Amino acid sequence: MVSREYIESVIAKQMRMDGRKFDEYRPITIEYGISSKSAEGSARVKIGDTEVVAGVKLELGTPFSDKPDEGSIMVNVELLPLSSTLFESGPPSIDAIELSRVTDRGIRESNALDFKKLCVKTGEKVWLVFIDIYPINAGGNLFDACNLVTLAALRDAVFPALTAENKVDYSKKTKTKLPLSKLPIACTVWKVHNEFIVDPTIEEELAAHARLSTVFTDDGKICAMQKGGESPLTSEEISTILDLAERKTQELRRHFK
């Protein structure tokens, strides 16, 4: 692993280890239906060396009592030790929980999924959408990768069939897609040695002092944010980051065209 000092010294020279510009992502590929036999929707996203997969499973459950006519989503990221020496087996680490919750917020707060359309019978039966995300190779920028793979898996997903008694028949899929009306796209900007970069490698992440994830909806509204890292950010810095993130999410959105 390259030292923090070295990464900082490279950034200070206005360069990056792999020759990219500060605002440049590594090549991105999105693949749909990678577990179509098992999952109702699935996808794989690669950003450079980083690879994540996600699957959507749908289950029928009872609605929350305060929202009797709404379904719900559950986002779960598991940081597999298969994907990096930085992860260990055992209960979810705080990093995995943060990733899950930030990814969840992007979808939930943008109202990208119409929860009311997930209602089967008011007060009794609603669809619960489980989104499980796994890194296969963790090579930096899991925040943006988890957001992209979630959107891809949701776009891929269809409802399973229901029997006459309103039970799920997982062996039959319908052609009905999930009610996904928006694409809330995340861009995380990292502060390394007083510079702002996107799509860091693992080494760059470990050298960073602060990060800010921002999720933008299709019409340019902000629907979720999360600041991380031990250093503070000034209002001017946040403003710079928002401009950069907005521009990059517009670019990322093209991958879904």
Place this chain on the structure above:
Amino acid sequence: MKYTKRLDGRKFDELRPMKAEVGVVKNAVGSARFQIGKTVAIAAVYGPKDLFPKFLQKPQNALLRCYYNMMAFSGSGERVRPGANRRSKEISMVIEKAFEPVLDLSEFPKAVVDVYIELIQTDAGTRCAGICAASLALADAGFDMKDLVCAVSCGLVGDQVVVDLDKTEEDFEGGAVDIPIAMLPRTGEITLLQLDGEISKDDLKKAIEAGKEACQKIYEIQKAALRAKYAQEVVA
């Protein structure tokens, strides 16, 4: 119950289409993907590395630890609850035992070698796909091995001996017997053997022989996958 024609049209001794690729997880010391029909397994090897707590250390050898896991969305019905359960723990243990006879870890006393196996999609034969992937991942990592390990399920569907049962055959209404086996292809020795169902001694022997023949075919696929990675590297 008679089983005269396989549900997916295969011959009784025919494997599903298989695909293998070595070196699929860049961060790992060794890794591979192995696909049997619609069952997809990825294995990654990390180590040798320090082992704690210390009382687990073996003075002569590195410890081999395998972790078998189905991704939450990889099951055929409802979502699989994440985390280890009794089934995954038992499978992890028998997979460790399947590799112990071939793997020489005496160069790394007191250390540990971890093998992580993840199932992305399942259609029966998951532990066999996992073993085939793990075998390639261990070879890719460069550990001393006496042989690769090949695995396949064999058994009975209805009254018929078959190899490589898929999920619809495992669930055959006329009854099915599932016998996962792992074999060392050069000696024919068996390092994993389990059985679910009811079968006569004669049919069991026939099934195991059919499984051993199928393992030889898997061996060729594994060797080709290793060559595909390392032949390229030599040329480069």
